[in-house]
Amino acid sequence: MTVETTVAGTMALIAIMTLVTLATRFGGVFLMSFVTINPRIESFINTMASSVLIAIIVPMAVSGDAGSLAALVVTAIIMLATKKPLPAIAAGIASAGLVRYLGITAL
Amino acid sequence: MNVHTYSYQLQPEKVRAEFFRLLPISLFVVAFGAAFGLAAIQKGLEPLQAILMSTTVFAGASQFAAVDMWGSEVSLIPLMAVVFAINSRHLLMGASLYPMLRDVSPGRRYGLLLLLTDANWAVSAQEYQSGKRNLEVILGGGLVLWVAWIIGTWLGVYFGGLLQNPKALGLDMVLGCFLLAMALGGNKSPRTLVAWTVAAISSLAAWKWLPPNTHVVVGALAGGAIGFFWMEKKPEAPESVEEGRSS
Numbered sequence: 001m002t003v004e005t006t007v008a009g010t011m012a013l014i015a016i017m018t019l020v021t022l023a024t025r026f027g028g029v030f031l032m033s034f035v036t037i038n039p040r041i042e043s044f045i046n047t048m049a050s051s052v053l054i055a056i057i058v059p060m061a062v063s064g065d066a067g068s069l070a071a072l073v074v075t076a077i078i079m080l081a082t083k084k085p086l087p088a089i090a091a092g093i094a095s096a097g098l099v100r101y102l103g104i105t106a107l
Numbered sequence: 108m109n110v111h112t113y114s115y116q117l118q119p120e121k122v123r124a125e126f127f128r129l130l131p132i133s134l135f136v137v138a139f140g141a142a143f144g145l146a147a148i149q150k151g152l153e154p155l156q157a158i159l160m161s162t163t164v165f166a167g168a169s170q171f172a173a174v175d176m177w178g179s180e181v182s183l184i185p186l187m188a189v190v191f192a193i194n195s196r197h198l199l200m201g202a203s204l205y206p207m208l209r210d211v212s213p214g215r216r217y218g219l220l221l222l223l224t225d226a227n228w229a230v231s232a233q234e235y236q237s238g239k240r241n242l243e244v245i246l247g248g249g250l251v252l253w254v255a256w257i258i259g260t261w262l263g264v265y266f267g268g269l270l271q272n273p274k275a276l277g278l279d280m281v282l283g284c285f286l287l288a289m290a291l292g293g294n295k296s297p298r299t300l301v302a303w304t305v306a307a308i309s310s311l312a313a314w315k316w317l318p319p320n321t322h323v324v325v326g327a328l329a330g331g332a333i334g335f336f337w338m339e340k341k342p343e344a345p346e347s348v349e350e351g352r353s354s
Contacts, residue, residue, distance in 0.1 A: 001183045002180040002181060002182050003181050004179065005151065005180065010152065014159055014164070017164050020191050021164050021165070021169065021190060021197070024201075025220045026201070026220055027198045027201070028197065028199055040335060040338060043335065043337075044335040045206065046203075047302040047330055049200075049203035049235075049236070050293055050299060050303065051305075052200060053287070053290040054303045054306040054307050054310070055323045055326025058326070059310055059322050061283075063314070064280075068279070071284055072283060072284065079292065085292060089284040089285050089288050093135070093277040094277060097275065097276045097277035
């Protein structure tokens with residue numbers, strides 16, 4: 001099924017995207033309201049939460065270019081050394097820019 | 108359960124503080140939004156349509172993927188599938204906040220979730236690990252991120268030429284670096300490190316062999332399984348299976 005991107009069609013598509021996204025924002029909490037939180041569930045939630053971050057970042061590092069990898073490596077080093085997020089993030093972004101500016105394609 | 112008083116009170120001054128705390132990262136979100144706005148009009152969306160999409164959808168990666176599928180016609184089911192798959196991480200993110208969200212009234216609970224996105228969630232989830240309950244960052248931080256995303260889109264659709272290549276400045280890595288900093292700032296017990304290893308391997312495997320955009324959910328659930336079977340401290344020895352299922 002296809003929708004023509006007329007004005008009405010585009011509005012409908014945006015509305016559908018909004019509803020689908022809303023379902024993902026609401027869905028997890030809605031389902032959790034049927035679950036009793038015991039220590040085991042709590043433990044699952046906590047490890048799952050930080051695993052979300054890892055599951056976003058690792059494929060990003062592996063599939064990205066040398067600039068992306070440099071950004072993540074530099075962020076990690078500075079974050080572990082200083083525990084200060086903002087300098088770590090800024091240095092990471094700057095490294096991506098620098099590596100790409102220099103045209104380095106592999107680390 | 109019915110006689111529930113909701114114990115979590117959102118503190119206005121803390122909401123304001125969290126707004127300003129996420130202001131720096133929001134400046135980068137403006138740039139990212141501008142890149143989206145530019146991509147959207149290049150794919151044929153009207154400026155106001157792009158701004159409307161950013162306002163109501165408020166989920167960057169899925170919006171980029173959606174406009175990528177734009178043309179004179181758009182296939183509905185693939186569009187919905189892509190948007191759902193990319194945003195399915197929200198299901199887990201929301202669930203992870205449930206121990207706090209159940210302490211606010213349902214109206215506020217779902218109101219807060221309207222503003223749930225990666226950056227403010229990452230702050231809240233990581234602070235929860237260290238024993239701090241912070242839903243204010245979902246509201247205050249979410250607001251500043253949302254406004255930044257809309258302003259960025261607006262800049263991109265009208266002045267897109269200013270930022271032709273955000274990648275050259277490393278701006279595509281803002282969120283990745285932010286999330287990594289949050290992850291590394293949290294607690295790193297042996298159990299967490301094992302969970303992360305499992306999450307990393309499973310997300311890579313999913314990225315390689317499973318349908319596109321499933322890797323985040325697969326990796327996160329695999330990491331969570333470590334927590335489910337390996338509980339920290341409190342060695343109340345007979346941890347029966349029943350307990351895990353009770354409802």
